[in-house]
Amino acid sequence: MKWDLDSLFKGGSQSEELAAFLQETDTLFQTWLDRPETDVIISELTHAVDMLFGRINEMFSFVSCLIAQDVNDNQALLLEEKLQVQRVKFESLRLRLAARLRELEDDAFATLLTEEALKPFAFSLSELRQHAKDEMDPAREHLAASLAKDGYHAWQSVYNEAVGRMEIPFEEDGETKILSAGQLSNRLDSPNTAVRERASLAYQKAWSKEAPLFAQTLNRLAGFRLSLYEARGWDDVLKEPHALNRMQEKTLQTMWETITKNKSRFYRYMDEKAKLLGVEKLSFRDVHAPLPVENKEQSDIPYDDACDLIIRHFRKFSPKMADFAEMALRDGWIEAENRAGKRPGGFCTTFLLSGESRIFMTYDGSMANVATLAHELGHAYHSWCLKNKPVQLAKEYPMSIAEMASTFAEIIVADALLAETEDEATKKMLVENHLSRSLSFFMNIHARFLFEMRFYEERKNGMVSQERLNEMMVAAQKEAYGDQLSEYDPYFWASKLHFHITMRPFYNFPYTFGYLFSLGVYAQALKSGASFEDQYIALLEDSGSMTMEDLAMKHLGVDLTTPQFWQEALDVVLADVDKFLAL
Structure with a gap:
């Protein structure tokens, strides 16, 4: 049940292999960044960006594993900081390539893509060129990337470290256990109603205590993001998420509209599940709880x-x-x-x-x-x-x-x-498990999306208070769940990591898609x-x-x-609703 990281870089956060690989990467970056732009042809620069992208990925993936397996690994956190420096250098090189591509006329760019060495890069270069047209000039983009290391991505690091250090007391089996946030999260999905209720109380107490700090991390990273968008001339906060997900605005809009039209057809399932759990109405924590079993x-x-x-x-x-x-x-x-x-x-x-x-x-x-x-x-x-x-x-x-x-x-x-x-009984449990996960995509994820849309709109006018974040979170959940729940989770914005991830804005709708x-x-x-x-x-x-x-x-x-496509996909899940009610 434990992974092997030594086969990648031996020695964990003290790995000499990783240190050497990092030093080699830094030397490569400096070699390319020190070369006069007039001495570098586009095909050479493209291959350099591609090669260094692979090296950066290798190190970031490794360090993310180190931090995840032991949130108290301070050396891994220091390594993450060093990699952020490398990320800025990579961004500088990427911007240099983007600038060269943006300068080309359409005919010249089309001719460039016919070069044998660049044919495999056609899609990546076309995408990079379009992004460059939408961004600021290279010098200002480079400055923004440099400032982001300590002024944007750092807020996610603060959040991650704070969550990792959380120690939550929980009464279980006649003793008080100290749980991590992840361990407590598993208790929230217990088939035992009493366990879920105790876990929910412990959850609310723990996250409310940390909420003032997390209100800061969320507001600050959002403020940076909005300032960057404004400098680029972007009015739509979904412009970047659409681009990152290679998805048209109309696709996302059609998906949510089709889901919303069908939500009421899930309410009978929710009522039936409440009966099986022995509650009058599902709470936010009951929605994803498994059905009770005798043993x-x-x-x-x-x-x-x-x-x-x-x-x-x-x-x-x-x-x-x-x-x-x-x-x-x-x-x-x-x-x-x-x-x-x-x-x-x-x-x-x-x-x-x-x-x-x-x-x-x-x-x-x-x-x-x-x-x-x-x-x-x-x-x-x-x-x-x-x-x-x-x-x-x-x-x-x-x-x-x-x-x-x-x-x-x-x-x-x-x-x-x-x-x-x-x-x-097993069939009913399996169908219900599928429906429960479907509700995550159709309602829980939708609540996250609605919350972020409204939060960013308010954040344009200044800091959003912790109390207001709670209000907005509950309002989004009520709308997404059709006001079908007995209680909601006001601190979900604090406990859900996805709101605090800087590399992926609106880390929600792609799940539903x-x-x-x-x-x-x-x-x-x-x-x-x-x-x-x-x-x-x-x-x-x-x-x-x-x-x-x-x-x-x-x-x-x-x-x-x-x-049509979205409705046909939803019909598959709605058939499971009928199946569940018939069992």
Whole structure:
């Protein structure tokens, strides 16, 4: 249940291999940055940017793993600071390339892309050129990137360190245990109502205590972001998220509109779940709680059993995907141990140069954790399918399509489990687990999106108080959940890491996009049978070099800017609502 990081850089945060790699990278940066621009042709600069992008990724991925596994690893935090310096240097080199591309007339740029050495970079260079046209001049962009190290990204570091140091007392089994934020989060999903209620009280107390600091981190990073947007002449706070996710505004708007029109059809499921949990109305914490079982020990799934289960069901869909999962589990790519000192949540990070990934989570035996493990393995398989691409930049895909691959892996396991069980109670539990996760995408994520849209609008006029943040969070949750809950979570803006991530603004809607897109892909898989394995790999291979709309049209033959695709995907979930109510 513990990952192997030594195979990447031996020695953890004291790694001499990492130190040498960092020094080599710094020397390479200086060599390129010191060269007169007139001495460098665009193809040379492009290959340098691509090579250094891979090196930066390798180090950041490693250090993120070190910090996640031990939030008290101060040396890892110092390494992260050193890497931020390297990130600024990379941004300087990227801006130099962007400026050269922006200077070219359209005809000259089109001719440039016909060069043999640059053909694999066509999409990346076109995207970079367009971004350059939307940004400030290179000198001011360089200054902004330099200031961001200590004036923007630092706020996320403050948040991460503060959360990592949280120690939360919790009464359990007749004793007071000291839990990390991640461990307490698992208690919030307990099938035992009393445990959930105690965990919720501990959660509210812990996060309310830290809320003044986190109101500062959120306001300050948002203020920096808005100031940067203003300097670039951007009025729309979604301009950057749209670009990062390679998605049109109309696509996102159509998706949310279609979801909103269908939300009321989930209310009967929510009412039925409340009855099964023995409450009059679901609270915010009840929405994602598993259904109660008579024997908790029987409901727990040992980690090794979860691994075997996932591999078995992957194999029914894709032998290649199953072989990959088997390798990842065997070779120490996964950190799943349930212990204090780890950061909350889960993630998958890719090492572009090594062609490997690492998965982080805290496994506690729940069905939700099995889904998380399948989810993160889906991410890792996505990166694995891109590992032989000759261009490092083409291995970087947007979050929107990343969440498709991960959720697709979840669906494979969930549907296979449902198909093989004959017990009605188990069937109901599995269908409910799927619906619970669907509500996360349709309502919880929507609440985050609504909150951020309104928060940024208010932040334009100055700092937003902690009390106002609480009010806005509850208002967004009430709207997103159709005012169907008995109580809400005013401190969700503080406890949810995604609001405080600086590299990915609006770290919310891509989850919902990816989920619904995955349903479309899964429907195609069911129609195609065994032949879809290679079709799926082809889709993943294109994911780093196409817009979402073009990718969907090429591989699924659908138009994402119209409601039809989204409604058909929603109909799959609504069928599960009917199935749940009938069981």
